[in-house]
Amino acid sequence: MTTELRPLQESDWDAWFNNLDVVFGGVPDAPERRAWWRAVTEVPRKFAVWDGDGVVGAAGAFSFGVTVPGGAEVATAGVTAVGVLPTHRRRGVLTSMMRHQLADVHERGEALAALTATEPAIYGRFGYGVATQDLRMAVDTVRLAAPDLPGVDGVRLRLVDPQAALAECERVYAQLVPTRPGMLARRPGWERHGLLDPPEERSGAGQLQCVLAEVDGEVRGYARYAVKPDWDYGGPRGTVLLRQIDALDPVVYAALWRYLFGIDLTASVVVRSRPVDDPLLHLVADQRRCDVGVREALFVRPVEVGAALAARTYRTPVDVVLEVEDDFCPWNAGRWRLSGDATGARCERTTDPAELALSVRELGSAYLGGTALSVLAGAGRVRELRPGALAASSLAFGSDPAPWLPHNF
Template identity: 85%
Template sequence: MTTELRPLRETDWDAWFDTLDVVFGGVPDGPERRAWWRTVTEVPRNIAVWDGDAIVGTTGAFSFGLTVPGGAEVAAAGVTTVGVLPTHRRRGVLRSMMRHQLADVRERGEALAVLTATEPAIYGRFGYGAATQELRMSVDTVRLAAPALPGVDDVRLRLVDPVAGLDACERVYGRLVPARPGMLARRPGWARQGVLDPESERRDAGPLQCVLAEVDGEVRGYARYAVRPDWDQAGPRGVVQLRQLDALDPVVHAALWRHLFGIDLTASVVTRSRPVDEPLLHLVPDQRRLDVGVREALFLRPVEVGAALAARTYRTPVDVVLEVADDFCPWNAGRWRLSGDAKGASCERTTDPAELALSVRELGSAYLGGFTLSALAGAGRVRELRPGALAAASLAFGSDPAPWLPHGF
C-alpha cells in the first residue's frame, strides 16, 4: 500500500468530511451541522491521507486560546476530526498524521495541543494526558427543593429566542474565560455551536430554549436547554436537558438552577458537562439526589515543554528539575528546571540532577491542575528522585477553581 499525506485543499473538503462520517459510524451529520462545521474549518490546518484518489485518513486542528492557571490565554491547537478508515488501520496512517500535525503545531508557535477523545486509549502513546474532568448529573427535581440564595428574587429571568440571545450569552461567556483553566477563547463562528438545534438531533425533545438572567438591566447569566416530555402512571416525568449554564455570580447561578427546577411537567434535569466544583452540589441538602458521575474531558499535550510550563503560574513557590521523557516529540526530552510562583515562572534546560521523572503525558495531566502529580506518582507514572520534591511540586501545580472544558470541538 502506498499512501500520501498532504494538507487539505478547499476543493477536497466535502470528500474529506464524507470520510470522517464513515469513520464515526457512517451516520452523516445533518445539513445544518455540516454547514456549521464548514464555516469554522481552518482548511490549511487539516490533513488528508490519500490512497490513490480516495481519502483514507483525516485530522485537523482549530486555533484556540486556552486559559491556564493564573488566567493567561495560551495559544493551543484544538486537535479534531481524527480518523482512519477501517481498511487502512494498523498501517501507520494515524501515527504519520499525528507526527506531521505536532510538527506543524510547533512551527506555528503553539505550546499546547488539546483534544477530546472518543477512544482515550489511543492518544496516550502520542503524549496526550487527561487534563480535566466533567460532572454528569441527573438531578431529581421532585425530591429536592429548588436552590435559593438571598437576592434570587431580584434576578429577572427572560425567555428569548436562542439565536437572538446569542450575543448577550457570548458576552457572559467571554467574561468567564479568564477565570477558569481549561476554558476556550472562541474564534469567530464558534458561538453558534451552542444554538445548533436540528430536529434530527432532538431525540424526542422539544426545541432549544434560552433564558437570560438580568440584574438591573444587565445580562449576568443564561441557560440553554430543551424539554423531553414523558409520563408514567403517576403523572408527568419530563426531563430538562441542560446544554449550557453560565453565570457571573452565585446569586444568578442559583436563580438559573431554580428556574430549571421549576419547569412544569418535569421531574429531573440532566446535564452531561459541568465543572467538578459545580456549586449546585452545595445548594441542595442531599447530593445523592443529583446522581453524579465523573469522566475525563480535555486531553492536553505540551508541544514545547519549556514554553508551556513558563506560560502558567503556580499556587505555591516551586523550584524543581524535571526529567521529561518524550519519544514522540524528542525536542522535549531531557532535564528542565521549573522555577515559579503565583506571579510567574520560567522553565529552562539544565544539566542539574533531576528531582522528578515523568513523561510528557503526565505533564499534560497535571498542567491545568486537574490531576495531582502525587496521584500520578501513586499510579507509578511519576518518580520522585529527591525526597520532598513530589509533595512541593504537586501542591504548586494545583488550581482553584477546578479546570473545565465548556464544550467539545
C-alpha cells in the same frame, strides 16, 4: 499499500468530511451541523491520507486560546476530526498523521495541543494526558427543593429567542473565560456552537430554549436547554436537557437553577458537562439525588515544554528540575528547571541533576491543575529523584477552581 499524506485543499473538504462520517459510525451529520463544520474549518490546518483517489485517514486542528492557571490564555491546537478507515488500520496511518500534526504545531509556535477523545485509550502513546473531567448530573427536581440564596428574588428572568440573545450570552461567557483553567477563548464562528439544534438530533425533545438572568438591567447569566416530554401513570415525567448554564455570581447561578427546577411537566434536569466543583452540589440538600457521574474530558499535550510551563502560575513557590521523556517531540526531551510562584514562572534547559522524572503525557495531565503529580506518582508514572520534590511540586501545580472544558470541538 501506497498512501500519501498531504494538506487539505478547499476542493477536498467534502471527501475529507465524508471519510469522517464513515469512521464515526456511518451516520451523516445533519445538514445544519455539517454546514457549521464547514464554516469553522481552518482548511490549512487540516490534512488527509490518500490511497489513490480516496481519503483513508483524516486529521486536523482548530486555533484556540486555552485558559491556564493564573488566567493567561495560551495558544493551543485543538486537535479534531482524527480517523482512519477500517481498511487501513494498524498500518501506521494514525501514527504518521499524529507525528505530522505535532511537527506542524511546533512550527506554528503553539505551546499546547489538546483534544477530546471518542476512544481515550488511543492518545496516551502520542503524549496526551487527561487534564480535565466532566461532571454529569441527573437532578431529581421532584424530591429536591429548588436552590435558593438571599437575593434570588431580585434576579429578573426572561425567556428569549436563543439566536437573538447570542451576543448577551457571549458577553457573559467571555467574562468567565479567564476565571477557570481549561476554558476556551472562542474564535469567530464558535459562538454559534451552542445554538446548533438540528431537528434530526433532538431525540424527542423540543426546540432549544434560552433564559436570560438580569440584575439592574444587566445580563449576568443564561441557560440554554430543551424539554423532553414524558408521562407515566402517575403524571408528567419530562426531562430538562440542560445544554449550557453560565452565571457571573452565585445568586444568579442559584436563580437560574431554581428556574430549571420549576419548569412545568418535568421531573428532572440532566446536564452532561459541568465542572467537578460545580456549586449546585452544595445548593441542594441531598447530592445523591443528583445522580453524579464523572469521566475524562480534555486531553492536553505540551508541544513546547518550556513555553507551556512558563505560561502558567503556580499555587505555591516551586523550584524543581524535571527530566522529561518525549518520543514524538524530541525538542522537549531532557532536563528543565521550573521556577515559579503565583506571580509568574520560568522554565529553561538545565544540566542540573533531575528531581522528578516523567513523560510529557504526565505533564499534560498535571498542566491545568486538575490531576495531582502525587496521584500520577502513585500510579508509577512520576518518579521522585529528590526527597520532598514530589510533594512540593504536586501542591504547586494544583488549581482552584478545578479545570473544565466548556464544550467539545
